[in-house]
Amino acid sequence: MNGFAPEISNQYVVDLDKHVFHSWSVQESAPPIAIASAQGCSLWDFEGKQYLDFSSQLVNTNIGHQHPKVIDAIKAQAETLVTIAPATANVTRGEAAKRILDRAPDHFKKVFFTNAGADANENAIRMARQFTGRDKVLSAYRSYHGNTGSAIAATGDFRRVPNEYSRGHVHFFNPYLYRTEFNAQTEQQECERALQHLKRVIECEGPNAIAAIILETIPGTAGFLLPPEGYLQGVRELATEHGIQLIFDEVMVGFGRTGRWFAFEHFNVVPDLITFAKGVNSGYVPAGGVVISEPISEYFKSNFFMGGLTYSGHPLAMSAIVATLDAMEEEGIVRYADEVGNNILGPALIELMEKHETIGDIRGKGMFWALELVESRATREPLSNSKIASMKSKFAEKGLLTFIVNNRIHVAPPLIIKPNEIAQGVAIISQVLAEFD
Template sequence: MSQSPFIQPSDNATITAADTGNVFHSWSAQAGLAPMPIASGSGVKVWDFDGNEYLDFSSQLVNVNIGYQHPAVVTAIQEQAARLATVGPAYANDARAKAAQKILEHAPEGMQKIFFTNAGADANENAIRMARLHTGRDKVLSLYRSYHGNTGAAIVATGDWRRVPNEFARGHVHAFGPYLYRSEFWASTAEEESARALHHLERIVQAEGPSSIAAMLFETIPGTAGVLMPPPGYLHGVREICDRYGIILILDEVMAGFGRTGAWLALDNFDVRPDLVTFAKGVNSGYVPAGGVMISEAISKTFDDRVFPGGLTYSGHPLAMASIVATIEAMEQEKIVENAATIGETVIGPRLAAMAERLDVIGEVRGIGVFWAIELVADAETREMLPASEMGAIKKALMAHGLLPFLADNRIHVVPPAVITADEAETGLAIIEKVLSER
């Protein structure tokens, strides 16, 4: 047991020492960690304990969609805590019922009910379970460039390196999705990439045995993997393959949903109809842990007279539900989703395109709304990725200029809260251009 006393917060060094001395951090070797301390936030800005101010271009883990300390959401949590701070999921509760209603108002046509979870990982976990029970099949097909969470099946459905040391769940198959800039299919146009990726996907289905595949679990727009925008026709093609072979389509909207793309859900940009939709993050901007599954009528009816063998003590926790209702109402009233679309179309998109024209280090920019990635390369011709050492230096420089960035591999993700103004977006983008120009 650690013997270090907790010292009253007063400065960055004190907080960092207390944190690293007692907290076991995610996805990290623990020795040598130096996490940035954050003391407070408001809107799109945060402050550390030494009083330094940062413009947040990360939304933490791409979840603070309505910004920090939104007064309506904070008030809703406080009022709910004063009235009923907790209730078990077996009981009916007005906060849970209203949260489900508000989510369904923005769900795809045909969604009937909401199963609430604590986060995105267990949302995907339970969606997989529903698909397996509904179809009587076992396998789940997902993409290599993906992230679906850190629980048992969700991490094995994930395609990146984090899957490999955690492969304890059964029945998972992976395919390559479309990514024209680094095409696996020797494609030269978006149309070729879409057609060839779909052919590859269907051949994997056929080779695995269509009657063995319960579900395809895809991020509508793969986020952590690089904001990989689906090319024209791809998601429609995925839906057609699922229909052809009786496979459930689960769209993971954990990162891309609730305003991030300038639409209520990312799938609204592509007019695709899934069977299940998973969500978390932006549904309440992470103010209280919450996630869930939007369930279609057909799958919901499977469990009318059959027990669904799943549940969580905190499913539909009232504080989380109050924060969901307040967040969605704030998005509606303040037109936050529309703001994300406008900022993407008029500021971020054009500014990044111009930046890419001027700077050879930028291989590609891609995105929508307030969901973008800048892919950095050491060589524009070969598309060799910028090495980790240079990415580390870029991150340090961005923070020195007062920008809180989100970096992954050779990319800077431009993912500010959806409430960001045009001036704030310009300020952050100017910092990125300055740092990349001076590297």
């Protein structure tokens, strides 16, 4: 099943892994799971144990594991042209850009390719600063934008603090009614007060000093926080009023995750720059990028762009983008994510709230849901770290791979997941939660 020689064991791979320095972790934490192979929504270790991928790894394998059309495209590209400098004209790169623009609103005219989401956000910020001639960048405290210089400074969570080397970053509170910063009782109040708060931050920081506002359309790592109706429109209006460029970070939610090609389509608002990565080619080969609106594209026709990457638009990554987007179109995967995510996955998770007192809140859209776990629904005290760690271990024991952040289970399976697989994953979550109620 796994295609490896029988003498390779889980333990052998875990021992090899001791040579690897891991990101965002204590290096002597629990040993990782050894994965040998994958197909669709399932993965296997070297001893044949099967796991259900309920997180799309890091919310990137949108099309599932080992999709044959994407694998074949990568092989074909490798046999033709495995690498080429970004300054050249390359057919696969051009086709990838065209497919992305075909799915974006009409006023987007160019795509700048990067290697991942972090450097996509990095370069979008750079474009906004050059285009406006301004310096400051506003972003939310509840956010994650990546691990590079400006991206981690724009990030709001605790990982920002020891890494604040980039200049000009200012943070504000985005709406999150369950843990409101604005003493709000309703979504409408939360929206109005969050916009008033942002308006005051803009006024106090100096509107003419602010180059960009960068927001995850739906914050991901921070908790799958659906913006209340009217919020993103309000941010758009503030940005337009003051000549501030609006950047939507769609790295996690773009390309079908919420049941639309772009998550901002749900909210009737369009940014000036879109950043993407992950889902555009399901992470098969590292890739990201910035989708650029016409005014900014026009500006750089005669102004030198101060940015570039050796592997921008790498042919293998581009072939994976072309094949992924074509397969998603041909197989109706975005529509499927909308229908199955909202009509099967979401309701199944919401039903869990009736069974388990540990669940304080459930929210989501499409194939993008979060269960917020608490010690008490009355106090909303987050479930303790020790219980969360134990819970994560139990999920793995039962063959479920999850994306757990703080006191939340983020449920974001591949967009192709079948109803019986959803039922299997939800049943495992229910079994484990029952031990903690």
